[in-house]
Amino acid sequence: MTDKYVLKKDHLLPLLRKLGKSHRLIAPLRNRHGDTLFTEIDNLDKVRIDLDNQPQNSLKRFFFPQQEVLFTYNNPDPASYHFEPVEEESGPALYFGVRPCDLSAILYMDVVFLKDAKDPHYLHKRQNSILVGLNCNNPFANCFCNATRNGPFIDFGFDLQLTDLGDRFLVECDRSRGQEIISQWQQFFSAAGDKDVKAQYQAFLEARGKFRLQVHLDLAARKLADDQVPESVWEELSMRCQDCGGCAYICPTCTCFTIRDQPTSDNDGERIRGWDACTFSGFTLMAGDHNPVDRQMRGIEKRFRHKLQFDVKKDSRPSCVGCGRCVNICFGGTDIVRFINMTCCENT
Amino acid sequence: MAGLATTFGSGAMTNSINEIENAQVILVSGSNTSEAHPQVARRIFTAVDRGARLIVIDPRRTLMARRADIHLAIRPGTDIPLLNAMMRIILDESLADDLFIEMRTENFYGLRDMLFRIDLAETAALTGVDLASIRAAAQLYGRAQKAVICYCLGITQHVCGTGNVQSIANLAMMTGNVEKEDTGVDPLRGQNNVQGACDMGALPNVFPSYQQVDIDDYREKFERAWHVSLPAQPGLTLMEMTHGGKDGQLKAMFIMGENPMLSDPVIARVEETLDNLDFLMVADIFLTETARRAHVVLPAASFAEKTGTFTNSERRVQMVRRVIPPLGQSRTDADIIMDLSARLGYAMDYESPAEIMEEISMLAPIYGGMQHDRLENSWGMQWPCWDRSHGGTPFLHKYYFTRGKGRFIPVVHEPPAELPDDDYPFLLITGRIYHQYHTGTMSRQSALLSREAGEALLQLHPDDGLRLGVRSGNLVRMRSRRGEVQVKVQLTDAVKAGEVYTTFHFSEMPVNRLTISAKDHFSQCPEYKICAVHLAKV
Numbered sequence: 041m042t043d044k045y046v047l048k049k050d051h052l053l054p055l056l057r058k059l060g061k062s063h064r065l066i067a068p069l070r071n072r073h074g075d076t077l078f079t080e081i082d083n084l085d086k087v088r089i090d091l092d093n094q095p096q097n098s099l100k101r102f103f104f105p106q107q108e109v110l111f112t113y114n115n116p117d118p119a120s121y122h123f124e125p126v127e128e129e130s131g132p133a134l135y136f137g138v139r140p141c142d143l144s145a146i147l148y149m150d151v152v153f154l155k156d157a158k159d160p161h162y163l164h165k166r167q168n169s170i171l172v173g174l175n176c177n178n179p180f181a182n183c184f185c186n187a188t189r190n191g192p193f194i195d196f197g198f199d200l201q202l203t204d205l206g207d208r209f210l211v212e213c214d215r216s217r218g219q220e221i222i223s224q225w226q227q228f229f230s231a232a233g234d235k236d237v238k239a240q241y242q243a244f245l246e247a248r249g250k251f252r253l254q255v256h257l258d259l260a261a262r263k264l265a266d267d268q269v270p271e272s273v274w275e276e277l278s279m280r281c282q283d284c285g286g287c288a289y290i291c292p293t294c295t296c297f298t299i300r301d302q303p304t305s306d307n308d309g310e311r312i313r314g315w316d317a318c319t320f321s322g323f324t325l326m327a328g329d330h331n332p333v334d335r336q337m338r339g340i341e342k343r344f345r346h347k348l349q350f351d352v353k354k355d356s357r358p359s360c361v362g363c364g365r366c367v368n369i370c371f372g373g374t375d376i377v378r379f380i381n382m383t384c385c386e387n388t
Numbered sequence: 389m390a391g392l393a394t395t396f397g398s399g400a401m402t403n404s405i406n407e408i409e410n411a412q413v414i415l416v417s418g419s420n421t422s423e424a425h426p427q428v429a430r431r432i433f434t435a436v437d438r439g440a441r442l443i444v445i446d447p448r449r450t451l452m453a454r455r456a457d458i459h460l461a462i463r464p465g466t467d468i469p470l471l472n473a474m475m476r477i478i479l480d481e482s483l484a485d486d487l488f489i490e491m492r493t494e495n496f497y498g499l500r501d502m503l504f505r506i507d508l509a510e511t512a513a514l515t516g517v518d519l520a521s522i523r524a525a526a527q528l529y530g531r532a533q534k535a536v537i538c539y540c541l542g543i544t545q546h547v548c549g550t551g552n553v554q555s556i557a558n559l560a561m562m563t564g565n566v567e568k569e570d571t572g573v574d575p576l577r578g579q580n581n582v583q584g585a586c587d588m589g590a591l592p593n594v595f596p597s598y599q600q601v602d603i604d605d606y607r608e609k610f611e612r613a614w615h616v617s618l619p620a621q622p623g624l625t626l627m628e629m630t631h632g633g634k635d636g637q638l639k640a641m642f643i644m645g646e647n648p649m650l651s652d653p654v655i656a657r658v659e660e661t662l663d664n665l666d667f668l669m670v671a672d673i674f675l676t677e678t679a680r681r682a683h684v685v686l687p688a689a690s691f692a693e694k695t696g697t698f699t700n701s702e703r704r705v706q707m708v709r710r711v712i713p714p715l716g717q718s719r720t721d722a723d724i725i726m727d728l729s730a731r732l733g734y735a736m737d738y739e740s741p742a743e744i745m746e747e748i749s750m751l752a753p754i755y756g757g758m759q760h761d762r763l764e765n766s767w768g769m770q771w772p773c774w775d776r777s778h779g780g781t782p783f784l785h786k787y788y789f790t791r792g793k794g795r796f797i798p799v800v801h802e803p804p805a806e807l808p809d810d811d812y813p814f815l816l817i818t819g820r821i822y823h824q825y826h827t828g829t830m831s832r833q834s835a836l837l838s839r840e841a842g843e844a845l846l847q848l849h850p851d852d853g854l855r856l857g858v859r860s861g862n863l864v865r866m867r868s869r870r871g872e873v874q875v876k877v878q879l880t881d882a883v884k885a886g887e888v889y890t891t892f893h894f895s896e897m898p899v900n901r902l903t904i905s906a907k908d909h910f911s912q913c914p915e916y917k918i919c920a921v922h923l924a925k926v
Contacts, residue, residue, distance in 0.1 A: 320840055321840060371427065372430055
């Protein structure tokens with residue numbers, strides 16, 4: 041059982057100001073074009089933190105940048121190479137307003153990047169992060185985290201987790217770094233009472249009833265496991281896929297990357313890790329131009345098998361967190377919800 | 389441009405892109421939509437989901453053709469006979485919209501007389517498509533209440549490009565499929581701002597807003613605004629400029645964001661022309677094949693470094709905003725032009741792009757009500773937009789065509805300039821692929837895009853592959869009467885036997901060394917889509 045506290049809404053900004061002295065602050069900000077994005081805050085008084093809309097980006101790029109220089113190299117003469125690791129310089133960062141889906145996605149990335157061989161770049165950023173979450177009282181139009189079972193409320197994995205109770209936040213704490221904040225800034229927090237806990241449960245109950253989409257993700261996962269997805273589903277979706285890679289780029293749990301060497305001069309260069317997408321045909325292209333995957337017929341298959349079949353087998357849970365971003369971004373109509381619906385609607 | 393201008397009076401998409409979703413029948417002609425215009429393709433997919441029927445006219449079995457209810461795999465360059473056959477069938481089966489023809493059009497009898505003279509079986513034979521399929525397509529299109537025709541460069545890049553477009557216009561007018569929502573004729577533009585460039589008079593014969601240079605009233609209006617005297621003669625077309633050769637009329641050229649050393653036909657001729665200039669200046673964001681030949685290269689700013697507007701296919705003028713200042717020594721196009729002009733003795737003092745837009749809206753009537761403050765917080769506005777109280781125009785020709793009455797212009801088949809023969813037995817079609825853009829100036833900078841498509845491939849039918857003894861991945865030497873390249877083969881039945889297809893994105897395989905400089909008489913657009921080549925295994 042985690043400890044529970046109350047933070048008055050009026051005190052949120054003063055608290056962030058205190059925390060901002062020792063941490064870079066990243067929060068969902070509404071920009072002047074009307075878009076809400078996770079953005080680093082320059083000046084707390086000049087930004088608009090937006091907790092009413094889903095940030096269009098996830099936190100993926102803050103831990104796993106779209107392009108990341110892993111090391112630089114130079115070879116002054118053909119016989120020798122020198123490698124210079126790129127030192128991580130980013131200091132401690134506090135991420136505020138992290139929804140259960142995005143938090144779950146970070147926990148998933150932890151498995152990918154830290155489980156066996158620890159990726160030093162990811163590790164550095166992760167060790168320097170504090171995650172302050174926000175439960176979702178009002179799931180957004182394309183959300184389905186109820187189906188992926190990591191929302192709309194979450195009770196582990198965060199440093200601090202807030203629930204909006206109107207004039208105040210209920211604050212829960214799961215990790216020691218969250219506890220440290222509470223101890224250091226005691227004046228902001230008071231102990232939660234029974235009515236606060238009850239109000240939180242009521243908010244949870246109501247939130248559960250507010251999902252617009254009905255997504256039978258578990259059924260689709262079972263059909264995948266039993267190999268019962270008809271060929272026609274793969275074909276139809278693959279033919280419609282417009283190959284933009286948007287789903288993978290926007291997805292908080294798509295972590296496939298490609299590595300390339302970028303020369304910066306005749307003798308110098310850098311090795312860059314960049315996001316990749318399994319829907320690209322280059323993802324499976326082999327020497328001699330052989331490609332085991334016909335993109336137009338099966339190009340999208342790997343994406344859904346990975347998220348709903350292989351990861352379920354490996355980690356006992358899908359690696360889709362139900363954030364709905366791919367539903368928003370896909371203009372071919374080949375997002376995961378479409379796949380699940382097509383799969384479940386085919387004769388059972 | 390010329391085709392729709394002469395029939396409708398305005399050379400742009402008559403619909404909005406979103407309207408395509410609501411059409412009952414969609415006829416796609418000469419457009420590899422899912423690769424070249426994915427945002428249009430998605431609307432076509434949605435329309436098909438909603439029950440729309442899809443007809444595709446294309447020599448190749450493109451992805452769009454594979455999804456079509458009817459695919460008419462015509463012999464390249466026979467669009468006019470095909471469309472004439474469709475119109476004749478529509479006429480014979482009483483599917484023409486007589487009231488629309490009466491109310492909104494002129495010269496129908498000219499078209500009708502021509503159609504009655506053609507022999508249906510002969511005409512169909514020309515196209516290589518069986519008459520039953522043509523009949524089915526004609527019946528489908530002719531019966532639709534809301535039908536859209538999307539066409540692209542497969543229609544225009546022919547010696548008879550203007551005639552092709554006029555035939556499409558004839559078909560639409562004859563069936564009353566224009567002048568209303570979800571219904572019309574939609575040329576798809578291939579670049580983000582090519583519509584805007586035309587609107588702003590980057591054409592030899594017009595000032596902004598298509599006001600002809602040889603009409604005194606228009607010219608005097610611009611002379612008053614700019615305090616200079618302006619030539620009354622139309623300027624040179626692109627091909628006249630880049631194909632002048634040694635005896636070309638031009639002494640100097642300033643090329644902005646264009647790469648004729650890769651994109652224009654008969655590159656050898658372009659090379660000769662450019663090398664004989666006294667002075668060549670190029671402004672571009674990367675050092676292109678053309679820029680390498682320049683005496684002066686000006687580094688230009690990318691879209692993210694400048695503020696202004698782009699005008700897309702559906703005539704929508706949208707703001708683009710500067711996100712970062714121009715990198716290095718690069719400057720925005722406007723800055724380059726203004727500075728150059730000042731040094732040449734004509735001061736252009738504009739404080740901001742917004743001030744330039746104010747001048748545009750004063751001088752270009754179709755942009756009359758478009759100032760930055762109106763465009764800033766919206767998804768843009770569609771011209772014509774006559775004044776600040778006007779909300780823009782989602783579809784064109786409501787109540788009447790721009791030119792008054794729509795004009796039927798009967799056209800008959802004009803064979804391509806060069807067809808295969810014994811020496812050059814294959815027909816080469818050039819086009820684009822999804823992962824690269826135009827001459828690759830920008831898209832080839834992306835490692836990921838290059839991994840997806842990093843070299844040119846020649847699509848060749850497996851039967852031809854067998855005959856030539858080549859397999860996928862083999863190199864062939866491809867030769868035309870104008871030049872030769874080596875290219876890697878991809879065997880696929882997406883092309884018919886005897887026809888081959890490749891792209892012009894890659895400087896390593898400059899296919900425009902082979903293409904022909906024959907061009908449409910009206911629009912001067914080169915026939916990129918057809919030339920005869922010889923193939924041999926390397």
